[in-house]
Structure formats: structure tokens, C-alpha cells
Amino acid sequence: MHVLIVEDKRSLSKMLKTSLEEKGHTVVLSFDGLDGLAQAETGHFDIMVLDIMLPGIDGLEVIRRLRKGKHQLPVLALTARDTVGDIVAALDLGVDDYLTKPFAMAEFTARLRAVARKGPFVQDVRLEVADLVLDSASGQVSRSGVPLALTRTQFALLEYFIRRAGHVLTRESIIERIWSDNLDIEANTLEVFIRSLRTKIDIDRKVSLIKTVRGVGYRMDAEDSV
Amino acid sequence: MHVLIVEDKRSLSKMLKTSLEEKGHTVVLSFDGLDGLAQAETGHFDIMVLDIMLPGIDGLEVIRRLRKGKHQLPVLALTARDTVGDIVAALDLGVDDYLTKPFAMAEFTARLRAVARKGPFVQDVRLEVADLVLDSASGQVSRSGVPLALTRTQFALLEYFIRRAGHVLTRESIIERIWSDNLDIEANTLEVFIRSLRTKIDIDRKVSLIKTVRGVGYRMDAEDSV
């Protein structure tokens, strides 16, 4: 799992990072609100751990902006015991769960797992690019209304592409995202998957929705540029 | 409106009280099960907000005794995210609605209003998908009018599927839901139950109502998609 931790107290974030990495998760640390928000918006993460009390823009503002941008990333908030009032505000803004400091590490990981499992605050995520529709709740994909049968990996790949539509994705970042548990995957494996995905989603069309960016990776266009 | 809040976490109940009083309601707080039950039986209230996890007798027991005494007071239950299994029990006992903590204040007031408006204990017990009908009150299931005899576990499974029709349910979430008391259940056990359920509800039909989503879990389609 890819976890983003936004917490300015270095010792605490270091501790959380270590603990999560021991469990096999990939962790990225951020130490202030603006940077954390930017990271969250990249779409690289499965969950965000967010301290409410932050330098720069605070945690509440981070969530507010994140949700405004329609990002559905699950958020586990951390608050000090004496700012319980913030919790109400945070929950209203769409935080998925919270922990008051200090907390036991066991509780932290348990909550994290629960939040991640439950998925994003708003569950019915309908992603679209051109006439391609992906519904992560029902796990179904269709193009021009025609339902497509994708395998699990193809689905994960396509979801990543759509979430990052318009951006060039390097082979490395794609592999890290899709095969986070096994990075000994060769680039060719990805190529083969890209092909299988293309044949499924591009049915008979001349131009693929997934463009090759030679020497770098791939890009899914945001618009249907014929 | 007169609201009775039975919740032992003082900070939370204080918060709810304040919020409701701002909206012009009258609120009484109770901090344990027995006292809460006694208050409820006075008949002074329009609605009860009840935490399931309580010191003394727990929330489930409170509802049980309350309903036994033929009290029709509407109840909005509060549960922790990790005791989802309790919800089933609570609904069976005649809770009108529930919220999993943490929740947004806006959602709380909305649910509260809905429950109060709906009046005492009117449960929607009739669940349908395609031509399959499940009555959770009487425990009866039928397909195309043909009654089906399901075992307890099969029934619980089917109810969960219908309540979440159109969504992909992972094996883990299903197991957590159905076997909340014993999570050492193996995935194969679930598979065997799926099979037994399928043979009963799909009688002779070519396509099962319960679809397999390879690598993830299962999904019951909302529409009868041939």
C-alpha cells in the first residue's frame, strides 16, 4: 500500500514510516500542508495520514482543497487531545477516521487498515475519459456503452491511467504502482499488458486512447483527440 | 423534539447535545445502558440515539428490553467501524437506522431527522434484486414467486449481497461481515457457500445472479443482466 504521511513532527512521522515499512508498505513523508496537498493530488497514494495542526495551511484546509478537487483519497486524521472541536469540522469535510494523540502503534495500524479497506469516503467513483467509463464500485468498465471484461491487472492499470489522464506516466512509476509488491517486473511485461488493454478498450478504433511516449512511458489523453 | 442520547463517551455526547440544542431540540444525556433504558421507558422522548458499545448492559440489550416492553420509540444506533457485525443484530432488533463512527455532524442530523419523521420502528424488510425477493423480517426468500429454503448463513450472505447490489464485495469484507465472530474462516468456506447459494437461487438458470470477479470477490448485479 502507498501511504502519504503529512506530519511536521519529524520524530513522530519517522516512527510511523518505519513501522509501516516494516509491514511492507511504501511510505512518503511530507512536512507541511501545501506540499502534502500537492503530493496527495498526484494520485500515487492509497491513503493519507494527516496531522490537523500543521505549519502553513492546516490539515482542515488541506482536506477542504483536496475534496474540492474531487479527490477521493481516504484520509486518517491525527489530532491533539485538546482540539476535539476540530474533529467535528474534519469529519464534516470528509475525513474517514481520526486518532487523538498520543496513540498506540497497534491502534494506528488497525485504523489505517480499516480506512484503507473501506476505501474512499465517497465510494461510487465513476471515472471517465472520452467515452470510456470506469466504475470502481462495481468493477465494471465500458466504452461507448459496450461493457468490457478486464482482468484485475488490466483494471488497475486502466484506473491509474484514467486518474492521471493527460499526464505522461513513466514505465517505472507505473510498475511501482501496479506491482508494488514485486518490483522485479520487466518493462516488457508492462508492454504486454498495455497491448492487451489497448486491444480491449480500443476495439477496432484506429487511434489508441493510450499513447506511447517514446523513451519515457505512456499517456492517456484527457480528451478524445481523434 | 425531545432527544435521548445514550453514549458513555462524554466528549462525543456533549458535542451532539450542543449541536442539537442549537437547532432548538431538547436533549437529555445518559451514560450507561440501564439508565438509558429507564429514561427511554418514561415515554418522554421522540427519539433515542444509542451507542452500541456501552458499560453495563450494551446497546443491543437495551433495544432488546425496550422492544420487549413494547416500546416503539425510534432508535438511531451508533457503532464503531470495527463492530459492523453488530449492525445486523441491531437492525434485526428493530433499530431504525445506524451510523458508524466517526460520522459527519451533517449526516448525524440528517439521519436523526429521517428517523424521527419516519416514526416508530418501521423497518424496510423487503429487499429485491431482479425477480429475487428477500424478506428480512420473516426470513423468507423467493425467486419468481418460488419460495426458497435457505440456511442461516446462506440467508445472511444473500442479504448482504442484495443490500450491496451492484458493488464488488471482496472476500475479506464478506467474511468479516458474515463471520464477524470468527475471522479464521478460510476463503474456500466462502466459496462453498457461494456455490450452495447459487444452486438454490439460480435454479436451472444459465447465468448466476452472483457474479465472480476474479482476483477480487463477488458482485450481485443490480439489474437482471442476461
Added chain:
DNA sequence: TGGACCTCTTCAGCAAACCTTCAGGCAATA
């Protein structure tokens, strides 16, 4: 109490689906 019956759970075997790699070919760039 003992036996018939029902339900739950696990096991082992199997077939299909899926993932991954390889080797050769084609296309873009210098």
C-alpha cells in the same frame, strides 16, 4: 440416551484464467 438429520467447515483435485517471459519483427531516431 441414541440415532437421524441438518448445517458448517475443510480438504484435495481439477480446469480455466491469468501472468510473465521469450524471441523475433517493426518503427522511429540519429
Added chain:
DNA sequence: TATTGCCTGAAGGTTTGCTGAAGAGGTCCA
């Protein structure tokens, strides 16, 4: 034209889910 990068068809190996069977535990009734 040579080189590099990407595509492609096919094949092997692994994983996943389905299935029939059988033991364990519980319940009901004689």
C-alpha cells in the same frame, strides 16, 4: 543505414475458483 525502443504472437508456469466428498458439531425426537 544502424541503432534503439517498442510491439507482437506464442508458450510455460502459476494462481484462482469450482467441485464432490467427508468429518465435526449441533438439534430434534423417539
